[in-house]
Each structure stands twice: as C-alpha cells, then as structure tokens.
Amino acid sequence: MPGIDELIASIEVELEAAQKRRTKAAKEVELILAKAQQDGRSNLSVEEDERVAELFSQRDQSKADIEGIQRKLENAQRIKAEEMERAEAAKKTEPTGVRRPSYDQVARVGTEERTYRQDTDRFGKQFLMDVSRQFLFQDVEAAHRLARHMHEEQVERAQTLQRAVGTGNFSGLTVPQYLTDMYAPATAALRPFADVCNSHPLPESGMSIEISRITTSSSAGIQASQNSAVSEQNMDDTPLSVPVKTAAGQQTVSRQAIDRGNGIEDVTMQDLFNRVATTLDATLLTEASTGMTNVAQAVTYTDADPTGAEMYPKILGAAAGVEANLLAMGAPTHAIMHSRRWYWLSSQMSSTWPLVNWTNLPVQAGAVADPNSSYASGPRGVLPCGLVVIVDNNIPINLGAGTNEDELYVVPRNECHLWEDDAGPMFIRAEQPQAGSLGVQLVAYQYFAYTFQRYVNGMQKVSGTGLVSPAF
Known part of the structure; x- marks a missing residue:
C-alpha cells in the first residue's frame, strides 16, 4: 500500500498528463485553423471538420478529467495535512524547567538518500530486477521502490517525468540518471557526431517540428533618382517539416536471470543503451534523403594512389563551399571522419606545410591531435585550417563502386540541429511477460x-x- 506522498505524486502526474492532453488538443485545433488560413480557404475540409470536432471532444473530456483529478488531489492533500498536524501534535512537549545540554541548541539538517544510487547499485541490477519483478510477479516491495524512485524523479527532473510516465503504471520508467552515463565505455559506435550537434530540447508534444525557411528574399538597390521607386521584392518562405523519430531496442530477459540476478545489468541495461545511442547517430549520418550523406554537397576526390597532401585541399574545398553557401549565417567548424581516415591522415608524411595555419598550431604540422581524447569522448584534434576533427565509426566504409570507400563531412555545427529530451533521454519499460518462454x-x-x-x-x-x- 503506497504512502500518502507516493499517492499524491501519482495523482499529480495524472493531473499533468490530463493538462497536457487538453493543451495538445487545443494546439492541434490552432494548427488546423492556421493551415486553412495560410492556404486562403474559407472553410475547413470534411476531414479537418471531423478532426476539429474530435479534438474539441478530447479537450472537453480532459477538462472533466482535470476537475475530477484536482478534487482527488485536494482530498489527498487534506489527508496529508491532517497527518502532519497529528505528527506535530505528537512532537509537542511541555517545559519541565530542566536545563538542556548545549548541543541541543544546534540546528541540524538531514538528507534522504535516493532509492537507486551509484554507490549501492552501480550497474543497475536492483533497478532492473525491480522493473522485471514488478511486471512479472506484481512484487509489492519492488513496486514500492519504483514508486518512490518516480517520486524522486518528479522532484528533481519534472520535465523528464512528464514525458516518461504514461497512462499505465510505470509504462515508461525513468532510468536513474547515473546509469544513462555508463554506455560510453561499452563496445559500440555510439554517438560522437550527435554529441557535437546544435542541441535543442524536444517539444513536449507533436510528431513533427515545423521550420519556416525564407526562400525568396527582399531586395535592395540604388535609387535611380529622388522620389523614384526603390527596389521591392516580396519575401516568401517554404516550410520545412522535421519528423520526430524513435530510436528503440528490446531484449527479453529470462525468468532465471531475474530470479537469480546474475549478469542481467551488463547484458540488458548497458547493451540496450549502446544500441539506441548508435542507432540515433547512424540515422543522422546515413538516413535516406535527410541523413548527412544525402544532404551534403559532394567535393569529389578521385585518386588511384591517394595521399594526405592531395586530400587536404579537398577538405579546404568543402570548407569553402560551406562558407560560400552560408555567408554570414554560418562557418565550417568540424570535420567528421571515420577512425580509419583519421589514422591514415596521421600516417601521412610531408616535406611541405600549409601557407596558413590556425592559431596555436605548430607551423610544420598537418594537424594537432588531442592526447586526452579517445573514441566518443570529444574532438580528436584540429586540422591546420582550424576544423575540429570528430571521429565517428557510424560513417559507412562500403560506399562507392568498389564498396570500399568512406566519406568525410565538413559541417557548421550551428546548422546541425538535433532535438532531444532535456534530461535523461533514455527510458526503459517492461512489456507483457513472455509467459511461454519464462521471460520479460x-x-x-x-x-x-x-x-x-x-x-x-x-x-x-x-x-x-x-x-x-x-x-x-
């Protein structure tokens, strides 16, 4: 039986979910009306009318839900207030006239430890076992610990909790934050490029992000004479719709592993996190139509006997292309390459050096490496033109006619836009037990x-x- 604090926390989450449903319905109605206005239509289409009616019904239902939940929350808070009054009354003491020891005059501040902590549950064994046991066996103690954990998350990371919790109990449990940081050491391509992208918080609702791009600019010119017409051109934009995607992986844990708890934390928790991170990064680089390899303009380097000295001007050509197209809107900042390309460049020898070197780079060097950086831990070095090198093994190495080529991307970081959940983007949930094979x-x-x-x-x-x- 959950305590009053856990009960209030779950009601508050339920209230927030209802409020978000109401807001989402209203926003979608606004979008439909705005779309009709933008298209110059006096009436909505039949499908739009039906959708608007459905959304108003959802909004009204959400309003009714909110009213009921608020009454439920008020009752729970009233019970808590009464419990606190009783507790305060129990603490009251009558003065006896006896002199108190001096140490009782010192104020003390205490703290309550988190349910799942790195010092007591380093690899997430207890957390993962509680998830599995709560869904497989309806374990009361496991459910109580998970409820306490979610209440802690609500206090410390409210935004994440709003996105994580669904209509069913623990349908989207927030993973303890320290566990989501442990995927880096595991063997996987991970997300080196994604980590240097221009990061934005993902909107709370919706399955697409709409961006307006100015495709026809205004104009300016020299006035022919006094009081004559000046240059004029109507601006126009083209909407860019960015879809919200889901990187996901699943694994079935055997009942034996859950019962005995040996090894499930490494196999399940860390490996799933690795695969999700790798999939996200690979999608940025290779997805059809929108991935970097399909968006980037190609600077072709054809050579039967390639050398670093011959390839470097091609990199500068790509950097020049970025700046020529963006002008004041951006400049090339990073070179994204496969690890084999970085080590190949490091192996090249030269008796000549660039005419122009970046600040603080030795004159007689083709690049400078960072000795403190390793894979997926930040920039590997700086090229003479100032491009920061990111090594990413999600770049394919089977490209070209011979299926043995890789690619090198020159990008302006500020125009590599990535929207993700603000804090703790990884979540884990237990689906229906695989009863026939004794698994979750x-x-x-x-x-x-x-x-x-x-x-x-x-x-x-x-x-x-x-x-x-x-x-x-």
Whole structure:
C-alpha cells in the first residue's frame, strides 16, 4: 500500500498528463485553423471538420478529467495535512524547567538518500530486477521502490517525468540518471557526431517540428533618382517539416536471470543503451534523403594512389563551399571522419606545410591531435585550417563502386540541429511477460528529431576513390 506522498505524486502526474492532453488538443485545433488560413480557404475540409470536432471532444473530456483529478488531489492533500498536524501534535512537549545540554541548541539538517544510487547499485541490477519483478510477479516491495524512485524523479527532473510516465503504471520508467552515463565505455559506435550537434530540447508534444525557411528574399538597390521607386521584392518562405523519430531496442530477459540476478545489468541495461545511442547517430549520418550523406554537397576526390597532401585541399574545398553557401549565417567548424581516415591522415608524411595555419598550431604540422581524447569522448584534434576533427565509426566504409570507400563531412555545427529530451533521454519499460518462454520483454527508447536542411548545400562532404580503404 503506497504512502500518502507516493499517492499524491501519482495523482499529480495524472493531473499533468490530463493538462497536457487538453493543451495538445487545443494546439492541434490552432494548427488546423492556421493551415486553412495560410492556404486562403474559407472553410475547413470534411476531414479537418471531423478532426476539429474530435479534438474539441478530447479537450472537453480532459477538462472533466482535470476537475475530477484536482478534487482527488485536494482530498489527498487534506489527508496529508491532517497527518502532519497529528505528527506535530505528537512532537509537542511541555517545559519541565530542566536545563538542556548545549548541543541541543544546534540546528541540524538531514538528507534522504535516493532509492537507486551509484554507490549501492552501480550497474543497475536492483533497478532492473525491480522493473522485471514488478511486471512479472506484481512484487509489492519492488513496486514500492519504483514508486518512490518516480517520486524522486518528479522532484528533481519534472520535465523528464512528464514525458516518461504514461497512462499505465510505470509504462515508461525513468532510468536513474547515473546509469544513462555508463554506455560510453561499452563496445559500440555510439554517438560522437550527435554529441557535437546544435542541441535543442524536444517539444513536449507533436510528431513533427515545423521550420519556416525564407526562400525568396527582399531586395535592395540604388535609387535611380529622388522620389523614384526603390527596389521591392516580396519575401516568401517554404516550410520545412522535421519528423520526430524513435530510436528503440528490446531484449527479453529470462525468468532465471531475474530470479537469480546474475549478469542481467551488463547484458540488458548497458547493451540496450549502446544500441539506441548508435542507432540515433547512424540515422543522422546515413538516413535516406535527410541523413548527412544525402544532404551534403559532394567535393569529389578521385585518386588511384591517394595521399594526405592531395586530400587536404579537398577538405579546404568543402570548407569553402560551406562558407560560400552560408555567408554570414554560418562557418565550417568540424570535420567528421571515420577512425580509419583519421589514422591514415596521421600516417601521412610531408616535406611541405600549409601557407596558413590556425592559431596555436605548430607551423610544420598537418594537424594537432588531442592526447586526452579517445573514441566518443570529444574532438580528436584540429586540422591546420582550424576544423575540429570528430571521429565517428557510424560513417559507412562500403560506399562507392568498389564498396570500399568512406566519406568525410565538413559541417557548421550551428546548422546541425538535433532535438532531444532535456534530461535523461533514455527510458526503459517492461512489456507483457513472455509467459511461454519464462521471460520479460524490456524496451529502451528515445525520441529525437534532426535537420541539416535549413540552408541548401550548407553541408559538404569529400568522397570518391581517394577515400578507399587506406593502406598503412
């Protein structure tokens, strides 16, 4: 039986969900009306009329739900207030005239430890076992610990909790934050490029993000004479719709592993986090139509015997293309390449050096590496032109006619837009037990959206036979 604090927390979450449903319905009605206004239509279509009627019904139902939940919350808070009054009354003491020891005159501040902590549950074994046991066996103690954990999350990370909790009990449990940071050491391509993108918080609702792009600008010119007409051109925009995607993975944990609790934390928790992170990053780079490889304008490097000295001007050509297309709207900042390309560049020898080097780079060097950086832990180095190198093994190495080429991307970081949940983007939930095989299905997932298409040809890539499998 949950305590009054857990009960109030669950009611508050229920109230927030109802309020979000009401807001979402109203916003969608606004979007439908705005779309009709933008199209110059006096009437809505039949489908739009039906959808608007459905949304008003949902909004009215949400209003009724909110009123009922608020009454329920008021009753729960009244009970809590009464309990607090009784507790205060129990603490009251009558003065006896006896002198108190001096140490009782010192104020003390205490703290309550989190339910799941890194020092007591380093690999998430207890958390994952509680998730599984609550869904498989309806374990009361496990359910109580999870409820207490979700209440702690509501206090410390309210926005994350709003997105994580659904209509059913623990349909989207928030993973303890310290566990989501542990995926980096595991063997996986992970998300080096995603980590340097221009990050934005994902909107609370909706399955797309709408961006207005100015495709026809205003104009300016020299006035022919006094009082003559000045240059005029009507501005026009083209909407860019960015879909919200879901990176997800699942795994079935056996009842034996749940009962005995040996090894499930490494196999399940960390591996699922790795795969979701890798899938997200690979999507940014390779997805059809919108991925970096399909958006970037190509600078072709054709060479039967490629060298670093010959490839470097191609990188500068890509950087020049970025700046020429963006002008004052952005500048090239990063070079994204596969690890084999970085080590191949590191292996190249030269007796000549660039005419222009970036600040603080040695004159007689083709690049400078960061000795404190390793894979997926930040920039690997800086090229002479100032481009920061990010090594990402989600870049394909089977491109080109010979299926043995990779690519190198030159990008302006500020135009690599990635929307993710603010805090703790990883969640895990237990689906219906796999009764026939004595297992529980666990799912890790993350919502995200991205775009590199605010400006045409704002991304550039170096590709061609000069980027075949390197020989060391």
